[in-house]
Amino acid sequence: MKTIFTTIGALVLATGMTYAQDTTLTYMSWDPTQLEVEQAAIAAFEAANPGVTVETSAMPPKDYWPRLSALAAAGDLPDVFMMSSGFVKEWAAADNLADLSGVITDVELSEYYEGATSVGLIDGKRVAFPQNWVAPVLYYNIDMFEAAGVPMPTADWTWDDFLSAAKALTIDEDNDGNVDQWGMWLYGRYAHIEPWVFRNGGRYLNDDETALDLNDEAVNALRFLTDLVNVEKVAPQPQEMEGVRQQDVMALGMAAMWVDGSWNIANVREVAGDDFRWGIAQVPMGPDATPETAAAYAWADMLSVGSNSDNAELGWAFIQHMVGAGREASDFLGGKVPAYIGIATSEDWLESDQMPANKGLLLEIGAQNVYTGFSKSWSGWRGYDSTGSSGMNGELDEVLNGRKSLDDAIAAFVLYGNDVLSR
């Protein structure tokens, strides 16, 4: 008996001593607000792993990626860090991400959204695991729809239905020739454009994602969108809105509809407050789409372990903790959908007592055929963040501002994009 106790005691001590040497696990995030929310979960992890301290740091994406890249160049990556769907392929190809293949069973995997987990699987290696995912949706102002007598958007809305609604919702109240309420708001931003393109079966890239080669469905979608401003006059030129934060245009009641990422749910709640009622809908399916080609635009925010981490096993345990059942629904702000199905489907996350009342719509989007459209150097050719005024974004804005034809803009951004992709 004594031997048994001694053995058990030794095992307990050995287990307890695994991290007894004050192991520090470094964790880096691109979302300072989210990190604040995560502090409770991090404290719980530390409590469950005596001797482990999680050292956190967070900065906005424009600072995060240069910092993370510099750390990668110095061979000093954090143990665990956030990884974007847009960059995961390049980072995996550069051998910066630890291979986590085999650390999760199929049964465990089935508890997460497949569309989200598949993004971190590169060439058969699991190099990132999703914490949450997001998808662009159509935001609409219910009060404006009711006032104009327009039926609310439905899942079977066509682009013609959308256009009819946008026309009815574009109003010049005092007939002075200046529109007081726009039916729609958009500019060349990826989250404004791609949802329509992909829902029309459009693709920008060739099959091996090495060059821009727009198919007809993509061109048709771009023409439909640019015509909303230049021909139908149901949306303002982007230059008219210069000086207003793009995410505030609909929330301030200047436009009745707007397509952008689900993460903006938090912003619309904050800016619009109780000024009006609003909801979300799926971006209408395009006329050229087939069930095989139509795709929902959605992507995952993931966590990875650095390939040079001395604490890879502990890092994976931390990821499991941060993405798993132990998290609270309230940890996932606004329209960030937890990758763990059990939390995403909980009433706490669905928040049906808040606007939008139909937040569960996001779960339907996640169940569809999902396409991210990312490639290497995506931010360069697409125009994103600090390059947002150039690339495809810059050229489309020229069309929307009436300074260029769509054909010329496509020719210009394809030329530029292929140059970026060939470097």
Place this chain on the structure above:
Amino acid sequence: MQASRKVRITALIFLAPTIIGLVMFRLVPIAWSFVLSFFDWKIFDTPLFVGFNNYAHIFSSPTAHKVFLNSAYFSAIYVPGSILLALTLAVLLNNGLRSSTFFRGAFFLPYITSTVAVTLAWRWIFSTKFGLLNNFLISIGVDHPPAWLADPTWALPAVAIVSIWKDVGFYMILLLAGLQTIDPTLYEAARVDGATPMQRFFRVTVPMLTRSLFFVMILSLVRSTQTFEITYALTNGGPNRASTTLAFFVYQNAFVEFEMGYAAALSYIMCFVLGLFTLTNFYFRKRWVHED
């Protein structure tokens, strides 16, 4: 002899921290970035030697050409604009403008104020729909004032205007110091000879200020190639690269697209062009700068 050696060693010991810092944090990175310009290096990936490919690409790229032209255009507005405005303010203050101490502080204030904070204020001023400037223009009968920051015609001049506003106080102080070194008897003599104020300005003030003007010109030329924060916060280089200048383009390549080799090559071209302009200015210096 021994004492002299001791002095030299002591001097070296005291200078060592500065020299080591200079070599480690200035000279080595400068030299290393030159080496990098011959590599294709996505910063988080393995560098690949590509010879002169980065330079060849820059010289054949329409985007790079546009950026070089934008930079030249920006300098063409910024350098003369800064000098003329700084000179005007300096002369006004030197000639006893009422409350000159207050104005000296007021003109200098933008220079020491946070760039991002003041640029956000300028964004509001230039805003198309709710901006102070356009609402003023509409109030005086201008029907369709421009979208200053979203119109390719106006975006770069807008960045230049804000940059001039920000820096002019600094140049003004330099010129004011130069003005105060001019011997007052020269003005007396000119006055006795019947020179008008305008003649005194062009025949006495400007010639005697040429050394300060030369310094301000070189300084403003260098600063004009380094404009970054105002572009970043005001236009983000847009619309469609209309206000992207070299320093911002280097930033985009280095820290957004992480093409460090390409960004290094751009930096060295910028350095070469700037060096050429400065040398040219020094060459012509003796033709217009009056030495005592």
